[in-house]
Amino acid sequence: MRARFILTKLVGALSTLAFVVAFNFFLFRVVNENTVESMFRGRNLSPSQIARLERQFNLDGSKWEQFTAYVGQLLHGNLGLSMKDFRPVTTVVGEALWPTVLLVGTSTLLAMTGIFFGFRAGWRRRSGYDVGVTTFSMFTYSMPDAWLSMVFLGLFASGLGLFPTGGLEDSGSNAAGLAKLLDQAHHMALPALVLAIAYIGEYTIVARSAMIDTLREDYLQLARAKGLRDSEVRSKHAQPNAMLPVVSLSALNFGFVLSGAIAVETIFSWPGLGQLTRNAATGPDFPVLQGLFLLFSASLIFANLIADLMYGRIDPRVGGR
Amino acid sequence: MSVLELHDLHVTYRTDGGSVPAVRGVNLSLDTGDTVGLAGESGCGKSTIAGAVLRLLPKGTEVSGKVLLDGEDVYAMKPGRLRAVRWTSAAIVFQGALHSLNPVRRVGLQIEEAILLHSQQSARSARIRVGELLEKVGLPAGQAERYPHQLSGGQRQRVLIALALACEPKLLIADEPTTALDVMVQAQVLRLLEELQREHGLSLLFITHDLSVLTHTCERLAVMYAGRIVEEGPSTQVFADPQHPYSRALAAAFPTIGDPASRMNPQGLAGDPPDPSALPAGCPFHLRCAVAAPECSSLDVALRPAGAGRSAACVHVGATDV
């Protein structure tokens, strides 16, 4: 029963992944013909050069042949070559992966504190606390992350000089160990804070409405009748139930934070996937963009899968227990 | 000694649409070992009384009059005292539908929680006690490991009864404990409640819309309509010879056991219960009453004696030609 639940979710995730792969191909080869001529606009290429490039970028043959070749390459972990410097896309993306994992991971953890505020606000619905938290959440929700980054950068880095203006670490420094770590943390503080502020409201609002949905439940009345304190009723009975929708929506929120990294990294020159996405989009460097899109989609599908499985673990009614 | 006394209890809910008087002056008293049934249609205020006894009504609800538990005014208690009294002086047997138990916690844990809250026991001995309680209500002790959705409606109701007994209260308030169950199970649960009541010498306030259930279980009966008690007396007498026309209509609905439609809408009773926020003038029942007199539209009759140990709130009571 439990194994079957996991299997169903796995198959679902894989089918979505297959859709993304097909869709990815469709976008880059059908919507945009993406011929060598269009990719290397403005460069004078001889016919033999074009033929070589076509082979290199897997653009020869019929669309079906291209598709099977594309899938075949994917299965071998080959995402093609960057048009900018002809390095493998996997290498280019791989270099940018870690900084983004660090940044988005930190910000997601920070933003998830919003769940706590949302629960308390929902529990005391229409109280001053609730109004304050909701207003703050809506405010942060309304701020474009790009603009918030600019304000923070202008104020705390350029203006007050409290933080470095960008990058992963001080250039030219050969600090190691703890010093290097502190330097990186110093560089990451502002972008991580901006991302967290920009998306904390998402978590807060979801948690608040999940809590409000549980307020009327009879088992809370029973818990109160048993003689539990108000705070115990909330933490032991209301929160575990309100957590369920929050878990399943967290994957969606993770997608938001990941997307938010694109603008934030661009402004803070953070050498991660976001900045790479921006450069690949404006280049344009289609193979890199294609690889990035696949990676973003896959990580979101993965996040959804994790959320589904976690849901199965914490809700005894699903997951076949 | 009185385990529970209600003196002129009024409860008024505050809603967006204004104030809604749900209970309008109820007097009731239960001694040790007493069994009293409280009957009426949904919306008549009977469940509000259950909530009022343990101060469980929503914030902002207006309560006046007195609620005495073991002679102590519930509404004068400090929060700590109130929490201590809850479940130890009086416990509620909630309706066994899926929503009364926390769906993500094992049922044993939910019983254990109450025991640990009100006594200085180790978790181990509390767990043993949970097993005993479950066996007492006819469930294997191993059911403690189950989640609510894994139990049938009848089993859940038994769990809720075990839960109510956890802290050995003197008073048990059963709030529609058989409503969600089918007839066979209903009978089993009723028998269980009766046995437990006798065995422990409990006082029982049994709230239901099903008059037939009460005659077996309760010695005395109070019929509520529009936030007031309209008839009170020994249950067999009230049932066999109701004095108030509303009780008569409720009693007439008795024969069709198991048909929910006839239970919700008593036979021979036209119309819906009145909207508590807009009660008609005079006797609140007169618009549906088969024997309404002209003065009923202006005269609101209080409970008046109607034989030995009986009372009813109707102009016809005491008159000979009903």
Add this chain to the structure above:
Amino acid sequence: MSERIPEAEATSPVIGSVPRSGRAVAWDRRRASAAGVWRGLRNDRLAMVGLVVLVLFALLAFAAPWLSDESSLSAANTGDNPIWAPPSWEFLFGTDHLGHSVAAQFLWGSRISLFVGLMATLLQIGIGSLIGLTAGFFGGWVDSVLMRLTDWFLVVPFLPLAIVLAAVLERGLWTIILVIGITSWPSTARLLRAQVLTVRQRLYVDRARSLGAGRLHLMRRHILPNVTPLILASTTLAVPISILTETTLSFLGLGDPTSTSWGGMLNSAKDNSAISGGRWWAYMPPGLGIVFVVLAVTLFGRALEEILDPRLRQR
């Protein structure tokens, strides 16, 4: 639960009036329910604040041609304005790296941002409604296929997809609108499908069907009137997302190269080192403009949703 306003009750409240056509009664009912919605909004102070702010911005955008000359913003026309002049009486929001008035750009940019936000929302709601209504109404395999597609699109990361599309397609105003429209419809589709299923299950639709009503009639007279409020509420709540997405895309340099929106202003400020140069006036106005508009629409939309969405009213 059933005292919801748009509910088409069979009982006519009109007493003592001449018999009237069903259509006229339906109109009365609709007018009465609209009045009810307005009353609800009037009671919500935050919603009214949002509405006022929104109307102000709409008026500003509308009046732009009378307040400022668009040609003054063309790249060729720098005149002899000082560059990077801080805010003053002459240049309310200062000037940018070319000596263009930031206030004038803000004014003209509001038109682009609001237009794109509105159009993209309409497109999104259009696609979402079509798919949601079709799936909910026909059920069966149509429903399965459409919902599978919706689920897929729900998982695909929205902004990266929009970026990819914007990069793949020709740059332009309508491309941006198209991109936002076709990336954000899935949630609308799901919402509407669920609502159609609920409406369909209600008794009176069955009654209408058993009386031999055609599918079109069913859709037009029974289902559409019942889902319209929901469409309205979700439209309002989709506008902020469209505006924010437009901002991000333009900020990343993927917007329309021929006209400058608020997001484009942010992009230009960043590219011309307004941040490191301390020229806050170049990016504060467009950013605050977005915050105010998005906040206003959100406040208004949430109030509207709370009034119109049956699931929220039960709380």
